Amino acid sequence: MAHRAVWIRGAALGLALSGLWIAHTQQAPPEPLDLQHVKGPLHALIGSGGNVSVLVTDEGVVLGDDKFDRNFTEIVAKVKTLSDKPIRFDLNTHHHGDHTGGNEQMLSQGTEVIAHENARANLVRGQQKGPQPLTFSEQLTVHAGGEEVRAIYFGRGHTNGDVVLYYPKLRAIHTGDLFVTGAPFIDYANGGSAVEWDDTLNAVLQLEFDTVIPGHGAVSTRDDLVQWKENFETYRERVSELSRAGKSAEEAIAAVKVDDLKGWSKDNRLKNGMAGLLQELR
Ligand SMILES: [Zn+2]
Structure with a gap:
């Protein structure tokens, strides 16, 4: 609760200083920690x-x-x-x-x-x-x-x-x-x-x-960690194949299969790391 109060005060101060009411009303307060x-x-x-x-x-x-x-x-x-x-x-x-x-x-x-x-x-x-x-x-x-x-x-x-x-x-x-x-x-x-x-x-x-x-x-x-490591190895092997086939980062992102890896998606973490990964695997 104290955190929320600080945020409201901060928002009010920002409003007084800048008048950017829309920006502040659209900024959600931080999610409470669990x-x-x-x-x-x-x-x-x-x-x-x-x-x-x-x-x-x-x-x-x-x-x-x-x-x-x-x-x-x-x-x-x-x-x-x-x-x-x-x-x-x-x-x-x-x-x-x-x-x-x-x-x-x-x-x-x-x-x-x-x-x-x-x-x-x-x-x-x-x-x-x-x-x-x-x-x-x-x-x-x-x-x-x-x-x-x-x-x-x-x-x-x-x-x-x-x-x-x-x-x-x-x-x-x-x-x-x-x-x-x-x-x-x-x-x-x-x-x-x-x-x-x-x-x-x-x-x-x-x-x-x-x-x-x-x-x-x-x-x-522990089993979740083992499973994740195996998914990681599968992913790396798939990207290795794409690397050997001479794919660019964009082509590799489009081609690589991740939907069978539990919890994985082609999110920014994966996209941002592709160029470096291809380079490391070459
Ligand atoms: Zn980190």
Whole structure:
């Protein structure tokens, strides 16, 4: 509710300043975030930007990602409904602004914000706000209140700086955008790789888990992740054939079959990644 009130005030201010009444009345207020219980002390905030994992412990809250800057107030309010302890740690799964947009405000309230060294480098190069003061190269473990969160780097995929958050006691993971509902976005400008992506997921599948918080979309199972990886491999093989046939990006988008891949469509993620994918596969 507080978030909504802020939006209404912001809209009223915008109206007074600019008189752009139509623009403001057509701009819908942000969708409220959906706080879901995942397992034991682990929860997820779904909606608007990347999914946020929320681990509640007696020694503070550990977040995975923080959506956009505009979601900060609502994230903090939703976490307060679970715990009166501070948000001590915020582990970024990668650098994209729909997962790290709240970093700056998290840092200003004293939260330790942590990422893989490549994710920080990507974020700094992209001149995004809230560079992470703490980085690591292989693995970092947060211990709090008898719980453990391991941030593990398995290799390239969505970018060159994706980490998976592993909650070993809970047999759960948060994949960031290494796994999403529907087609993947391969961020070639930031070191992404379709060729290495499934090796990265094969390494992730060595972990012991049954519950998966994806980067976007509903809380899923290990089987969902396996199925998505197989869809990804099928898609990549189909694009490989089109690449060998010398198709352009537009021709490949038109020709590639995805309607048998559950949840996939020829959306902007798929379209925007085609030229880079063809190039990588050549
Ligand atoms: Zn992303």
